[in-house]
Amino acid sequence: MKNNLIFGHKTPDTDSVCSAITLSNLKNKINEPSIPYILDNITKETEFVLNYFNVKTPNILTNVKIQIKDLSYDKVKPFKLNQSVHFAYFFMNENKLRTLPIIDDDGKLAGIITMKDIAMSLINTDQKYLCTSYDNIIETLIGSELLRFDNIIEGNITVASFEEKTLRNSETLNENSIVIVGDRYDVIKYAIELGVKLIIVTGDFSIPLSLLDLAKKNKINLIKTPFHTYYTAKNVSLSKYVNHIMKTSGLMIFTEDDYLEDCKEDIEQSKHSKFPIISRDKKYLGLLSRNHLINPSRKKVILVDHNEMGQSADGIEEAEILEVIDHHKIGDIKTPIPISFRNTPVGSTNTIIYQMYKENNIKIEKPMAGLMLSGIISDTLLLKSPTTTDADKIAVENLSKIVELDLYKYAMDMFKAGTSLESKSIEEVLYQDFKKFNLEYKNIGISQVFTLDINQIMINENDYINLIDNITLAKDYFMIIMAVTDIVNEGSYIFYTSDKEKIVKLIFNIEDVHQGIYIDKCVSRKKQIVPSVINAIKQMN
Known part of the structure; x- marks a missing residue:
């Protein structure tokens, strides 16, 4: 709540x-x-x-x-930079998401990916090169760990469809190769001897102990997957990090403290459908859509x-x-x-x-x-x-x-x-208890200053009058009154907009009016001054 x-x-x-x-x-x-x-x-x-x-x-x-934080935007769970595209795809599909936020280790927004980004990555990016984690490959291929010597796997993917002799002659494989192979044990042995980066054995075939021992000796990473070679080759690139395909530029991002009135037009005119929300310190919070602008929480x-x-x-x-x-x-x-x-x-x-x-x-x-x-x-x-x-x-x-x-x-x-006016400017004194009223369709400003020493005001009388006149003109007031109330003697000294002397006479029901005039028993703005101003304006009208 x-x-x-x-x-x-x-x-x-x-x-x-x-x-x-x-x-x-x-x-x-x-x-x-x-x-x-x-x-x-x-x-x-x-x-x-x-x-x-x-x-x-x-x-x-x-x-x-x-503000944006008042809207019921979607608290979509973010993904980390080192999670796989494959995992992101299934998460989005399962949760019916079209946009997924990506965060760094500090929880700050790093970028976003969409279903379109995933599809385009399969079409436009280099499917031969792969840089990802050993765990991401296991997760993508529903594989099992045979040997692990590196947590990060980086290299070029090769499907070993040729005979071992052909591979030797072609010099296709090297130490940076990620080899996808079935039960071609001669090829596996050659890849181990060559010192490739990773061997992915498809079809869930068992690896002879002699080859496992050789791979262990040569520190070759080995993974086994139940999928056949074609499926493995087609999908292994989905194990790459999401940060390889995420958008980082051209994003329309809002902070939780942004005001809706400042963002609404940009959101409505944007070609994007989802907008990341971040905190003041750039931590990811959620995703906003146009639907959230309808009936916002106040x-x-x-x-x-x-x-x-x-x-x-x-x-x-x-x-x-x-x-x-x-x-x-x-x-x-x-x-x-x-x-x-x-x-x-x-x-x-x-x-x-x-x-x-x-x-x-x-x-x-x-x-x-x-x-x-x-x-x-x-x-x-x-x-x-x-x-x-x-x-x-x-x-x-x-x-x-x-x-x-x-x-x-x-x-x-x-x-x-x-009531101490020490170190206060005349403007600070005037505004310290200033209220604006709309009385009989006229803007009236009434300041009340309490004092135990009226001389602190009187020595700057002309400055206060000039300030009142200037504010009246600049802020479009009908008139301004400053009542300086003497707490001990229970009365007020009245200062006012200079050209409103006529209405001041009506307000306080006196003929001889001048700046700083003392009105005995006048101590209440609410019960004495405001009602009198209303009555005076009515008389003038």
């Missing part, structure tokens, strides 16, 4: 990251395998939280697009702390959304079938997840309790935000008993870590 992927929005905050981790932990405990991910680097605040409770930071998920995902396409992972339209757990307004996420959609008007997604632990009767261990507690504290500003509900307060009270810490001191330390 594949793991479901759980992640929050593109600008990971503490509630988003902690809810992905705590929900994943819950899902795994109720036998719904999952892995938490983040969509970007975490904030200093979240880093503080994860370090405090000794929880590993989730890996970054770049997108959820369909990544199964669970969204937390968001339900808008623009805030979710790239390629979300290609994923199968199983579940959404959120506390924001209903967005534009669409699914082809009904799903579990839990959207509750509370201050934090972690409050909902806390309730889910209780509903499933799952014990909350200290690290998970600490993460849930941190997510609620962060999103409700230690229960001071207007988004705070009784459910948040109950969750904080019960989780605090598990974690056993000084709640106010911990919250202040967490906020201090998160």
Whole structure:
């Protein structure tokens, strides 16, 4: 069973990251395998939280697009380079395969062969020369070992159909000869004395002990086969290694991490019917055909702390959304079938997840309790935000008993870590908690920056305003608002796209508007700013 992927929005905050981790932990405990991910680097605040409770930071998920590894491609067993063409043919025939992958000793793809390659090798290649293993010849001719001195046999094939005297006069045989012969013992003796590479005795004839002793003395390889001479001569070349006939160039190969959208056109237009799949380190994995592109398996995902396409992972339209757990307004996420959609008007997604632990009767261990507690504290500003509900307060009270810490001191330390702007560029500050909304068919960007020292922003006020104006124009936003929230005084300083002063007046219901204006008791993007923006746009329309 594949793991479901759980992640929050593109600008990971503490509630988003902690809810992905705590929900994943819950899902795994109720036998719904999952892995938490983040969509970007975490904030200093979240880093503080994860370090405090000794929880590993989730890996970054770049997108959820369909990849080759999501397809149910054929796991065709590969062949080794030193296996025989004969064995490959029977394996392909028995398993109804037209294409067979060939790998080296490290499991890396070396090439492929097809039934056509085998047929053409019998027509076009030199059937006289043979280089293969002793074992391959035994396997091909259903032979039995009489004498073995070499594991690798290399030489020119000669069918000894002439008399021994004729062979001597013609000088047909030499030390590089592979001799196919029946019960012509004089010929066998001559071949042994000459020191040929291998003698294949056909018809299952017994070899006199005197000849066996002579062959042993001269270190001559001997094989006996039940087949008659004609069949043996016709088929012995099939004992050659598959790498002698395999294709190594002109192959269309894909890696398991390739995206289907990038490969689909090439596959559909290719003259090939099978396409090898390899891993990052070039290990062979399987074979892909066009049929596998029909109804591909999609990544199964669970969204937390968001339900808008623009805030979710790239390629979300290609994923199968199983579940959404959120506390924001209903967005534009669409699914082809009904799903579990839990959207509750509370201050934090972690409050909902806390309730889910209780509903499933799952014990909350200290690290998970600490993460849930941190997510609620962060999103409700230690229960001071207007988004705070009784459910948040109950969750904080019960989780605090598990974690056993000084709640106010911990919250202040967490906020201090998160609001530090040290070494951050103005662009990093703006984007650290930036969300894009489509409100009344207009793209609105709202950044929220929490601080314990507004002067860190004010000294660069003009730079922030210029950045907001430039992004608005470059990214085709209707407007951008940056709310710098003073956690202690419970209010926000507002910066905005310069030519939107008129709508800012409507949003905050004030006449005297200027950059950096302080709005008392404005601390919630979700419950205060977003609804006010919607109402203001409606008034303008």
